[in-house]
Amino acid sequence: MSGIHPFRVLRAKPLWIANGVITGVLALLFTVFYVGANIDPAGHTKNLPVGLVNADKGAAVGGKQVNLGARITESIQKSTASGGKIDWKVMDEKEAKEELGKGKLFGALVVPGDFTSSTTALTDTATTKAPVRPTLTVLTNQSAGSVGSSLARTATTQAAENASLQVGKELTAQSGTGQARLPAAARLLLADPAAVTVEDGHPLDSHSGLGMTAFYYALALVVVGMLSANVISGQVDHTLGYTHNDMGPLRLHRPLIRATRVQTLAISSTLMAGLSLLMGTLVLVGAVGIMGMDASHLPLLWLYSVCAIAVTGIGALTLLAVFGTPGMLVVTLVFIGMAVPTAGATTPLDALPGFYRFLAEFEPLRQITDGIRSILYYDAQADAGLARGWMMMAAGLAVAALFGFGVTGWYDRKGLHRIPAETKPEKTAVPA
The missing domain is CATH 3.40.1710 (abc type-2 transporter like fold)
Structure with missing residues (x-):
């Protein structure tokens, strides 16, 4: 116990500088991405x-x-x-x-x-x-x-x-x-x-949100995958004993189970893939069953929803595993900050500045939205965006796997383990 009052940390300049830089950059980037893309279509x-x-x-x-x-x-x-x-x-x-x-x-x-x-x-x-x-x-x-x-x-x-x-x-x-x-x-x-x-020229059903349900449905899939990755990452760390888990006033801590970074990412990704079946089902039930969204090809929509959540979640888990604590900021920028303005849902890609059109070529939300739009509005025609959606999700999963397991494997080989080093006994001098 140091005896220093907790509020004295507010006097620490590094605390203000570090948090100021991070929050300031986020505020600037989100403004540029959102306002810049839509200011003059x-x-x-x-x-x-x-x-x-x-x-x-x-x-x-x-x-x-x-x-x-x-x-x-x-x-x-x-x-x-x-x-x-x-x-x-x-x-x-x-x-x-x-x-x-x-x-x-x-x-x-x-x-x-x-x-x-x-x-x-x-x-x-x-x-x-x-x-x-x-x-x-x-x-x-x-x-x-x-x-x-x-x-x-x-x-x-x-x-x-x-x-x-x-x-x-x-x-x-x-x-x-x-x-x-x-x-x-x-x-x-x-x-x-x-x-x-x-x-x-192409009438839609009344519960199609004037052509916007595809975007909001796709956005729900991406947000569910992204946030679930954060939850799963934290729960796996807690289960392995690397972090504690606060439940209201209670703090729970499990015994340490030694796991390499590669093993931890594999466990998290497996959990994400399995739970995507549940999450994809519930998203579909919520949108179509509860809210009454107009939709056809329901088995295909369910399969696409499950895969979209799984790919988004595994991609987010990869960034969290590679970047650690800052990974959530990277995840937010990639899957939300840069994704929403370039999805081609509100403002068409043909009305975006060149930089945003470039981002739209690989941003996940755009690819997922095109596939959902094809299923909901265009009778699931492959060349209406569905084929591209499947291909880009497959490519995204492959890139995430190569990047995530490649970098975490390199961390393990370099000895940058999450396993705490054994405490060595102190040497004492023996009197002559």
């Missing part, structure tokens, strides 16, 4: 994939075959109005539906089959019928992310409106003095002939 958008469909069959005008839809799609492709933010993908209606149904398009602009015939009918001076305004359809895709769908909708709607004005100029120039003989309604429509309507 529109400004950082580049090559956001949007479909461009011309289903117009054309019509005979003045003895010539005319296809205004082809003119519109061609002008949109050549336009520089988007500043490189939109990557227009020319395709037919079937391809557009398939791409929207895989989350590979954030939206689409569709020119209908009767566009030319409906548009040119506005210049028909012989008809007495009320003119029918042609329609350009903007398709959205909330399943690919609300922000990305919103960006695509804005750009596509603007492109459709500009195309309508351009067609109006051409029709006005062609009709010339004949405009005076047109019905009053037709003359009003001639300058801006096309109406723009917005439809959901």
